[in-house]
Amino acid sequence: MKITQFDLHVIEMDLVAPFVTSLGSVSGRRGILVEARDESGATGYGEAVAFSTPWYTEETVATCFHMIKDILAPMLLNKSFSCPKEAAERMAAVRKNPMAKAALDMAIWDIYAKKKGEPLSKVIGGTRKEVLAGVAVGADTIEKLLAQVNHAKNDGYKRVKVKIGPGNDLERLRAIRHSYPEMAILADANSSYSSFEKDLHELDAFGLQMIEQPLHPDDLVQHAALQKKLKTPICLDESITSFQDAWSAIQLGSCKVINIKIGRVGGITEAIRIHDLCEKHGIQVWCGGMLEFGVSRAHNIALATLKGFSIPGDISSSKRYWKKDITTPEVQVSNGIIHPFKGAGIGVEIDWERVEEVRTQHEVVK
Numbered sequence: 001m002k003i004t005q006f007d008l009h010v011i012e013m014d015l016v017a018p019f020v021t022s023l024g025s026v027s028g029r030r031g032i033l034v035e036a037r038d039e040s041g042a043t044g045y046g047e048a049v050a051f052s053t054p055w056y057t058e059e060t061v062a063t064c065f066h067m068i069k070d071i072l073a074p075m076l077l078n079k080s081f082s083c084p085k086e087a088a089e090r091m092a093a094v095r096k097n098p099m100a101k102a103a104l105d106m107a108i109w110d111i112y113a114k115k116k117g118e119p120l121s122k123v124i125g126g127t128r129k130e131v132l133a134g135v136a137v138g139a140d141t142i143e144k145l146l147a148q149v150n151h152a153k154n155d156g157y158k159r160v161k162v163k164i165g166p167g168n169d170l171e172r173l174r175a176i177r178h179s180y181p182e183m184a185i186l187a188d189a190n191s192s193y194s195s196f197e198k199d200l201h202e203l204d205a206f207g208l209q210m211i212e213q214p215l216h217p218d219d220l221v222q223h224a225a226l227q228k229k230l231k232t233p234i235c236l237d238e239s240i241t242s243f244q245d246a247w248s249a250i251q252l253g254s255c256k257v258i259n260i261k262i263g264r265v266g267g268i269t270e271a272i273r274i275h276d277l278c279e280k281h282g283i284q285v286w287c288g289g290m291l292e293f294g295v296s297r298a299h300n301i302a303l304a305t306l307k308g309f310s311i312p313g314d315i316s317s318s319k320r321y322w323k324k325d326i327t328t329p330e331v332q333v334s335n336g337i338i339h340p341f342k343g344a345g346i347g348v349e350i351d352w353e354r355v356e357e358v359r360t361q362h363e364v365v366k
Contacts, residue, residue, distance in 0.1 A: 006107075032064055033047055033293070035107070035350075044108060084108045106299050119347055132159075170202060186235070191217050210257050212234075227255060235259055236255040243277065246258060258274065262287075286311045
């Protein structure tokens with residue numbers, strides 16, 4: 001497999017409704033669709049899932065575009081690879097920038113699976129015939145939040161992820177638990193608490209499935225100390241950007257669950273390594289979401305067919321976020337379940353008419 005060209009398509013779409021977290025509100029989304037082509041003419045697709053500003057991680061759409069165009073893509077062009085892992089190993093010479101790396105890694109895995117004529121899920125060793133889906137909710141009032149939870153329940157979702165933060169947690173969790181006593185609830189703090197917050201232990205009263213990333217992303221030691229005090233399992237998200245981060249967190253006892261996001265950890269190659277490590281050590285994993293477009297959602301579905309993904313992830317229906325996605329078929333959830341795509345590679349096609357409607361920049365790297 002020899003990659004001869006990368007096309008970078010910067011696209012921008014409005015969300016169906018604003019998405020509110022402790023770090024701010026998101027009403028629109030920019031991202032980079034990466035189209036890779038090899039010497040045989042086969043094409044594969046990846047997606048850079050960084051946001052426009054560095055509120056989630058330090059990467060942005062602009063930094064990813066630069067890293068892919070000027071640094072990473074030239075490292076991979078016209079080099080022969082027998083499998084995608086070799087491309088990931090080559091990119092490892094560049095420090096950090098996992099979201100930029102992930103976009104290329106995804107596209108190469110897609111080509112690799114297509115050339116084998118098999119679904120990506122099968123190529124990476126996935127065995128699950130159904131993927132468990134959850135949904136993330138976030139709003140600026142409890143009334144709006146309850147409406148979102150009710151909508152999710154009516155759509156068949158069995159788990160909701162609720163965005164919380166200091167002073168914006170107990171009341172909304174109490175309201176949801178009171179209205180939906182049987183609902184599995186995950187509370188996502190997006191690292192908004194300090195290690196000295198007095199009310200974190202009160203979260204144990206709500207029977208949460210887990211609390212995601214309560215403390216600073218760089219502080220695995222304080223997470224370990226907090227996990228010893230809480231009955232509620234801690235899930236790490238922003239803290240885990242590589243296999244090494246996952247290994248350190250497990251050694252310290254910083255969590256009982258890890259949210260694996262393909263973009264955040266540097267690609268499918270690294271995501272599989274983290275999955276295997278967690279399975280070996282009895283750490284639960286689930287597939288997180290980044291308000292992605294259809295390409296990344298399709299990759300997420302393939303990843304979530306691996307054995308260790310036994311709890312619902314954030315792979316929601318496309319219609320929850322976009323009036324019209326850039327892929328066909330769009331991702332659909334029925335009764336909290338997604339059936340993996342059966343076509344070769346990621347199993348979806350690009351709706352180029354839609355891409356042209358929402359594209360703001362296009363550049364060829366060859």
